[in-house]
Amino acid sequence: MIPASFDYVAPSTVDEAVRALTEAGEDAKVIAGGQSLLPVLRMRLATPTVLVDLGKIADLRGVREDGDALVIGAMTTHYDVQRDHLIAEHAALLARATDTVADPQVRHRGTFGGSLAHADPAGDLPAPVLALDCELVIAGPDGRRSVPAAEFFQDLFTTALAENEILVEVRVPKHTGWYAHYEKFNRVAQAWSMVAVAAAVRTDGATITEASVALTNMGSTPVRATGVEQALVGQPATAEAITAAAAHAAEGTSPPVDGNADAEYRQQLARVLTGRALASAIGT
Numbered sequence: 001m002i003p004a005s006f007d008y009v010a011p012s013t014v015d016e017a018v019r020a021l022t023e024a025g026e027d028a029k030v031i032a033g034g035q036s037l038l039p040v041l042r043m044r045l046a047t048p049t050v051l052v053d054l055g056k057i058a059d060l061r062g063v064r065e066d067g068d069a070l071v072i073g074a075m076t077t078h079y080d081v082q083r084d085h086l087i088a089e090h091a092a093l094l095a096r097a098t099d100t101v102a103d104p105q106v107r108h109r110g111t112f113g114g115s116l117a118h119a120d121p122a123g124d125l126p127a128p129v130l131a132l133d134c135e136l137v138i139a140g141p142d143g144r145r146s147v148p149a150a151e152f153f154q155d156l157f158t159t160a161l162a163e164n165e166i167l168v169e170v171r172v173p174k175h176t177g178w179y180a181h182y183e184k185f186n187r188v189a190q191a192w193s194m195v196a197v198a199a200a201v202r203t204d205g206a207t208i209t210e211a212s213v214a215l216t217n218m219g220s221t222p223v224r225a226t227g228v229e230q231a232l233v234g235q236p237a238t239a240e241a242i243t244a245a246a247a248h249a250a251e252g253t254s255p256p257v258d259g260n261a262d263a264e265y266r267q268q269l270a271r272v273l274t275g276r277a278l279a280s281a282i283g284t
C-alpha cells in the first residue's frame, strides 16, 4: 500500500526538530532509519500528517568517550555500532547483539536510537541496553532529561518518550574487560528473536565477581534476569555454576504466546539460551 500523504521536514538541529514536533502536536512523527516506521506507514497503521526526519542532524551520529561512559548518538546506524572500536573495547555486548539484527541492508539504514524508541519486544537492542545499565538522554521543549533503561521501556512499543520528545543519545557505562555474548534463537536466519539472552560477566580470573543478564521477548519489555545474576556472583567460572544459574532464567517472566511458541516453550528456551550465552561469554 501507499502511505497516506504527509508533510515532510528535515531540520538540522535537535532544537528545530523538537519545535517542529511540538508545533505539529500529536499528528507528527519522527523518522530515523525508517526500517520499522515505513512498513507501518505503508500499512496505514499510523497516518501522521508531519514527518520530522532526523537524518540531517549531524550531532546525533557517532560514538564518543565521556569519562567512564561511551555516548552513542541516536542516529548511529546498526552497521556503525557493529564496527566501532570503542564499543568493541568497552561495550562488546552491544556489538554482539547488533551483529544479529536482520541483514546488512537493514543494518546500514536502521539506527540504534530508532530501535530503542520503537521498543519492539522482539527487538535485539533493548535487552543489552538494559543489561549494561544505560541511561537514555531525551530532548524536549523543556530541555534534556536522562532516563535509566529500566524506566525507559514501559510496555509493548511504549517508552518514556512523550510525543514531542526525541531520544538524542545513549550513555553506556564502560564495561571494559567484561566477557559478553548475545545468544539469539530464531526460526530462520535474519529473522526477529523468538527469545534471546544478553549476558555480560566479569571475573577475577577464577571467580565471577559481577554479572548482568537480560532477556529479549520474554515479556512486553526487556526483562532483567536477576535470579541468574545473583546465582552467578561469587561462584567459580565453571560449566557447573553456569548450568545452576541458568535454571533461574525464566523466573518471574510472562512471555508472549504466538504462532511461533507458547509461554512454556519460551521459558525453556530462556534457560537453555542463558546457559549458552554465559558459556560463550566466559569460554567454558
Ligand code: FAD
Pocket (backbone or CB within 6 Å): 029, 030, 031, 032, 033, 034, 035, 036, 037, 038, 054, 074, 075, 100, 101, 102, 103, 106, 109, 110, 111, 112, 113, 114, 115, 117, 118, 122, 123, 124, 125, 161, 165, 166, 167, 168, 190, 191, 192, 193
Ligand atoms: P524508524 O523506523 O525510523 O522509527 C521507528 C520508531 O521509532 C518510529 O515510531 C519513530 O517515530 C521512532 N523514533 C526513531 N528514532 C527516534 C528518536 N531518535 N527519538 C524518538 N523517536 C524515534 N530489529 C531487530 O532488533 N532485530 C531484527 O532481527 C530485525 N529484523 C528486521 C528485519 C527487517 C526486514 C526490517 C525491515 C527491520 C528489522 N528490524 C530488526 C528493525 C530494525 O532494527 C529497525 O532499524 C529498528 O527497529 C528501527 O530503527 P529505525 O532507525 O529504522 O527507526
